[in-house]
Amino acid sequence: MSPMSNANSMAPTELSPFVYWSQTKGQLLLKVDLKDAQGVVAEFTSTTLSFAANGHGARGRNAYKFQMRFFLPIDDETATFSVTDHKIELHIRKAEPAWWQRLIATPQKPHWLRIDFDRWRTEDDGDLSEGTRDVREDYVEEYNKLQKQEIGYVKEHAKKVYLIIYNLAMFVGYLHILLIMSVLYIRDGSESMKHTYEYVGTSFKFVQLMQYLEVMHPLFGYTKGSPLMPFFQISGRNFVLFLMIEMEPRMHAKPVVFYVFVIWSLVKIVRYPYYVSQLVKRDNGLLTWLRYTIWIPLYPMGLVCEGVILLRSIPYIEETKRFCVDMPNKWNWTFDMVLFLKVYLLLLALPGTFMVMSHMSKLRAKKLGRGRAKPKVN
Structure with missing residues (x-):
């Protein structure tokens, strides 16, 4: 033998x-x-x-x-x-x-x-x-x-192929934005912050609008979960991007726009590769850890930057009366955008932050616990 x-x-x-x-x-x-x-x-x-x-x-x-x-x-x-x-x-x-x-x-x-x-x-x-x-x-x-x-190969469902392509495309989009911002910062230093929106604003608007497909995915049965959480998260960021930044040219050159773009992009370039790895069933320990850990510093920083953008926008809206509706008008009602932003800031700072952080904390406990059952407490 x-x-x-x-x-x-x-x-x-x-x-x-x-x-x-x-x-x-x-x-x-x-x-x-x-x-x-x-x-x-x-x-x-x-x-x-x-x-x-x-x-x-x-x-x-x-x-x-x-x-x-x-x-x-x-x-x-x-x-x-x-x-x-x-x-x-x-x-x-x-x-x-x-x-x-x-x-x-x-x-x-x-x-x-x-x-x-x-x-x-x-x-x-x-x-x-x-x-x-x-x-x-x-x-x-x-x-x-x-x-x-x-x-000679394993056939994949069209739904799975679509989700892989979508997540790869979104990863490439945010990575493209982050690379452009990095190159400009290396070349011009802090002066590049003033031109952030000029160079990547259009690209950022495109990928942010594409994210609304993630609200449709659970509705069509492509992914699990409720569409409400992604809807509120995406809409909150698009509210800041399209109404507070895009509509006010004086906000384009603010350094806070650079910071919020960096934070949003860093979250996404980890998130989308993680989703691809799950779709192809190739777990990566480091990628999983980053997906459910990187939000701990980045989410609070992002919420602070979004709050600063809203605060900086209030004087401009008071000056221009943009989005405000005064009496008299044919609808016989008024809308004060400044008051709305103040209420929105309170909701963003307290219940909004708690809801998002609690949701991510539960996901982190589940995923980094590798789905382990908990010992039953008698």
């Missing part, structure tokens, strides 16, 4: 613990048969679970792990687990209340997955009909391998 054969025969075998599952209409309960477990890690996405722990199982004290793809989506943000001396229980909420015919996507059940008959509900307790399923979603890896063998 060759040395290579000896090495292969001595390679450690991945051990999986026995897992017992049960369900209600809204929740799943998984019981992992490990005693005295330590180092428990349960990493969730909306469709998968990766588990690892050290403990005493069927093969004695060892490192045990398993992975599974769920039959239907789950609420990965609320998943928890609890550890006792004799077992580990994972508490999982289903994304939509329904009775599942099985726990995992594929009909073939691994030998270590079993039914928890003590908690099992019978078919009479709910409709367990499977309905129509796309087998390609159940056998993702096998289907991709088959495509590579047959046609």
Whole structure:
């Protein structure tokens, strides 16, 4: 027998613990048969679970792990687990209340997955009909391998191709703006700030308007989430860009315009490559960390710069009466833009900042925690 054969025969075998599952209409309960477990890690996405722990199982004290793809989506943000001396229980909420015919996507059940008959509900307790399923979603890896063998590459959905192109185009747009500003600053120093809007204002208006496609993506089912958060974020920045800067030529040469363009661009040149990496399923630890960390200094700085622009615009609006509506008029109503800006500043400084920072803080905790379930507090 060759040395290579000896090495292969001595390679450690991945051990999986026995897992017992049960369900209600809204929740799943998984019981992992490990005693005295330590180092428990349960990493969730909306469709998968990766588990690892050290403990005493069927093969004695060892490192045990398993992975599974769920039959239907789950609420990965609320998943928890609890550890006792004799077992580990994972508490999982289903994304939509329904009775599942099985726990995992594929009909073939691994030998270590079993039914928890003590908690099992019978078919009479709910409709367990499977309905129509796309087998390609159940056998993702096998289907991709088959495509590579047959046609030499993996076909991608038009939606995914569009999203990759869109995010790459937006990355190139903001990088182009940032490079022009950098070259001008290196060449002319602080004097270049006066000409920032002259050189990149048109490009910035274009990419900012293109961002409204991100409001449409969740509406068309291209991305998950609500369209309200991107709508408010994009509209808030476009309000500053188009009404406060574009409409007042005296604002074009202000240094604060340079600063706000740099801050907005830095956020975007990290954000869009991260989205591309997620679409092509090529996770990059540094890129993920930057995506969910760079906002910590940049968002407050951006909000301060936006506030300064609004404050600097108030005297100009008082002078020109731009956007103001006085009586008498055929609509019989008035609108004071100066008062509106003051109220807007209060909303931007207090609830607006809190809402945005809280939203990003939750995303950071989830993503940099790698989707891990939280230990359940008894």
